[in-house]
Amino acid sequence: MKEIIIEGLSKKIKGTLILDNVNMQMEPGKVYGLRGKNGCGKTMIMRALCGLLIPDSGKVIIDGEVLHRDIKFPRSVGVLIENPSFLPQYTGYENLRMLSKLMGNISDEEVRNAIERVGLDPDDGRTYRKYSLGMKQKLGIANAIMGEPDLIILDEPINALDEQTVMSIKTELLKLRDEGKLIVIACHDREELEFLCDIIYEIKNGTVAGCEVIGE
Ligand SMILES: Nc1ncnc2c1ncn2[C@@H]1O[C@H](COP(=O)(O)OP(=O)(O)OP(=O)(O)O)[C@@H](O)[C@H]1O
Numbered sequence: 001m002k003e004i005i006i007e008g009l010s011k012k013i014k015g016t017l018i019l020d021n022v023n024m025q026m027e028p029g030k031v032y033g034l035r036g037k038n039g040c041g042k043t044m045i046m047r048a049l050c051g052l053l054i055p056d057s058g059k060v061i062i063d064g065e066v067l068h069r070d071i072k073f074p075r076s077v078g079v080l081i082e083n084p085s086f087l088p089q090y091t092g093y094e095n096l097r098m099l100s101k102l103m104g105n106i107s108d109e110e111v112r113n114a115i116e117r118v119g120l121d122p123d124d125g126r127t128y129r130k131y132s133l134g135m136k137q138k139l140g141i142a143n144a145i146m147g148e149p150d151l152i153i154l155d156e157p158i159n160a161l162d163e164q165t166v167m168s169i170k171t172e173l174l175k176l177r178d179e180g181k182l183i184v185i186a187c188h189d190r191e192e193l194e195f196l197c198d199i200i201y202e203i204k205n206g207t208v209a210g211c212e213v214i215g216e
Pocket residue numbers: 013014018036037038039040041042043044045
């Protein structure tokens with residue numbers, strides 16, 4: 001992937017303008033942060049990015065291909081938005097393995113690798129039902145990064161995690177960035193975002209109110 005352009009994206013739901021002329025540009029090898037108050041539209045922008053929200057006007061262009069015109073979804077994308085629906089009676093590994101089979105080209109080794117990268121044990125025999133909140137969150141991240149997609153979209157990924165886990169997840173995300181992935185992350189915590197991101201978009205009332213380049 002070479003670039004993503006979000007151009008004049010607007011969306012009304014039940015008469016309310018949720019996205020209002022959103023414009024952004026993103027390139028691989030960088031982490032982009034979305035920051036803003038509850039309800040400002042971060043999740044909606046992420047949904048639009050991965051093809052889950054059809055805009056009323058404007059478009060998302062990924063390497064020249066327009067979402068919903070040329071392609072339905074980005075060609076290589078991993079997503080964590082809200083609670084993923086894993087099956088409670090299966091282990092974390094079994095859940096991801098089933099999903100990897102649906103997606104096609106992800107090997108069992110890559111599934112194990114993703115689980116290890118977030119600090120879980122692929123051989124853990126506990127079913128998802130028995131997972132703690134943090135473990136569930138980690139499995140959601142593992143699901144988003146397995147197979148190392150070009151585009152990784154994470155909505156509040158470190159919310160439920162303890163300090164040590166947050167640190168190791170951040171390290172993994174920065175590794176993925178350095179491998180050339182494009183990562184988009186929404187987070188309330190300003191410090192966490194500043195640590196992780198190369199560029200932070202400030203979202204206000206469904207539109208981009210500012211753009212900060214970190215480290216400059
Ligand atoms: N299904 C829906 N129908 C109508 N309005 C919705 C729907 N889903 C979200 N909204 C509205 O869209 C706006 C943007 O929501 P969004 O979830 O993108 O916010 P957010 O920035 O991700 O917030 P948070 O930080 O709380 O996750 C909010 O005003 C919300 O009330």
